[in-house]
Amino acid sequence: MRSLVVGARGGLGAAISLALAARGDEVVLASRNEAGLTDLKSEIESRGGAAYVVGLDIRDEKSVDGGVDRASELMGGLDAVVASSGISPIYKPIGETTVEEWDRIFTTNTRGSFLLARAVGRHLLPAGAGALVFVTSIHEEVGDPRLAAYAASKGAVAMLVRSVALEWAPLGPRVNAVAPAYVSTRLTESLRMNPEHRRRIEAATPVGRIAEPSDVTGAVAFLTSAEARYITGTTLFVDGGWTAR
8 A cells, every 4th residue: 555644754654654664654744843853763764564655834835835746746646545644732721821832732633624635635536435534532522621622623524524524425535533542642741740730630540551552553544555445534532441331
């Protein structure tokens, strides 16, 4: 398969890239910081995989369009696209959240998802096949007293997934989401390093621990595979039971 991972420089994006390469995919690694992907590319190649690097700023329309076009050009087409870009949550009460903070989260998480879906559609729709998977969050489904902006942005992406999935279903491409709980990555480092917040997160997770990236990669690999050919418009929660309460 020919896979594009957007946000490949992040901890979860890098793990997803390695997992897709391990199953034999050609992988284009995309990130705003193109130079920061060199080590990941080398790691995939050292394991016998094929990897390419593309600069893509999810906040910028021209960059998204150009990056997706370039990824398709490098591999001769696209079969799977994983959207793993995201901004660190702003953990504060809504009354203390500024308009600038709100806009920054929505520009990356929500507007960026729209731009990517639109760009990817230009490649998957003519082919009549392919899979687009967004990495969202349990907070597309459950709120948090101090995560209003982040949760609202992810909830919007969840509805984007459902709507685009319905639009594309008769035409072939599938659209789904994977929604992890808290994962041990740079994105959650400040929460995990705070003993009070860590205890709160672990207590809210029925399995009793924070996820590792490897707990999530299998779900992404499944939804981009032929085994998930009859699945579209859904969110697969990888949350240790969090949303089952």
